[in-house]
Amino acid sequence: MPQGARVESFSLGSRPNLDTSETPVLPATETRGVTRIATTVAEYWLEATERIMNDIDCTLEQKLKGEISLFCDEAYQWWLSVEEGTPLDYLNWDYFKTAFQGKYVGVSYVDACRREFMNLKQCDRSVVEYEAEFLRLSRYARGMVASECEKCVHFEDGLRDNLRVLIAPQREPEFVALEDKAKITENVK
Secondary structure, three states: OOOOOOOOOOOOOOOOOOOOOOOOOOOOOOEOOOOOOOHHHHHHHHHHHHHHHHHOOOOHHHHHHHHHHOEOHHHHHHHHHHHHOOOHHHOOHHHHHHHHHHHHHOHHHHHHHHHHHHOOOOOOOOHHHHHHHHHHHHHHHOOOOOOHHHHHHHHHHHOOHHHHHHHHHHOOOOHHHHHHHHHHHHHHO
């Protein structure tokens, strides 16, 4: 573990040790239960803590223990109830993420984001703003943009007409190159 590894605070607190000397103890933030906060906050909390644990090379078991150690109050009680009703061999990182997303993110939120992605258009946004929203929502529709080509086609389809007519005929197969061309074209227009 790199010296000084730390988690930036969301001001949610901290929880006890992680049980094993190999597990890095992070000055991380806890969640008291996220039923009172926006779904995106729960989603970003999970994503941020997972990214940090990836950065410090935690094993899947350490990730699970680390995430759970950040729970308290309502969230910790929820996890205890999940743990009670689940066979030990099911209690792994993937199961945790699925259960957490089911409880705090929800299927209806994911479906709404998928629909929003399917209908996403640039409209009056800049290419940079459109790209940010495209990338944020594309994670909910991975099957629709499984390849670079599909990602490019969907991105092009959402561009404003005045940009799309200049960019689409080029059939750019790489997303990074396509977004660069869209930014340049927007600045030239």
